[in-house]
Amino acid sequence: MxxxxxxxxxxxxxxxxxxxxxxxxxxxxxxxxxxFSRCATCGTMWRWQIMQNGHYVDRRxxxxxxxxxxxxxxCSNCNIGLRGNLDRYKRFIIEKYGVKVLEELESARRSTxxxxxxxxxxxxxxxxxxxxxxxxxKGL
Ligand SMILES: [Zn+2]
Numbered sequence: 001m002x003x004x005x006x007x008x009x010x011x012x013x014x015x016x017x018x019x020x021x022x023x024x025x026x027x028x029x030x031x032x033x034x035x036f037s038r039c040a041t042c043g044t045m046w047r048w049q050i051m052q053n054g055h056y057v058d059r060r061x062x063x064x065x066x067x068x069x070x071x072x073x074x075c076s077n078c079n080i081g082l083r084g085n086l087d088r089y090k091r092f093i094i095e096k097y098g099v100k101v102l103e104e105l106e107s108a109r110r111s112t113x114x115x116x117x118x119x120x121x122x123x124x125x126x127x128x129x130x131x132x133x134x135x136x137x138k139g140l
Contacts, residue, residue, distance in 0.1 A: 014120035018127070022066055023053035025127045028134040030073040035140050040072035040092045041085035048140070054079040056089045056105060063111030066123060069097055070105050 030037040031048035054074025057064040064070040078085040093102045
């Protein structure tokens with residue numbers, strides 16, 4: 001099969017690439033210098049590589065899909081098994097950022113913002129650099 005150049009720049013593919021990079025960033029951000037991070041909703045510690053990037057507002061909403069305050073390391077049991085463990089997640093957001101941010105995230109659910117190819121490319125480059133920085137800083 002012939003893959004054209006424009007296919008590499010399609011929004012779904014860029015979104016897939018950014019999801020992967022953003023997830024790595026979130027999990028590294030939350031990791032300590034031994035490479036472990038705490039699940040935002042049940043508190044268990046796991047190596048960052050097996051953690052997941054758990055969204056409070058469902059990631060189908062683009063307005064909060066890449067909002068760092070909406071995304072934290074979560075174990076697979078909370079993220080998948082408990083479908084986000086949202087009651088606990090809500091409390092976590094309030095404790096960490098306050099009610100105002102919670103309301104902001106919840107209202108961004110209704111946002112109809114559209115991301116362009118350039119928006120995705122810019123975020124991909126930004127988070128790639130952040131990953132490099134975090135790995136160096138934490139020695140991971
Ligand atoms: Zn958990």
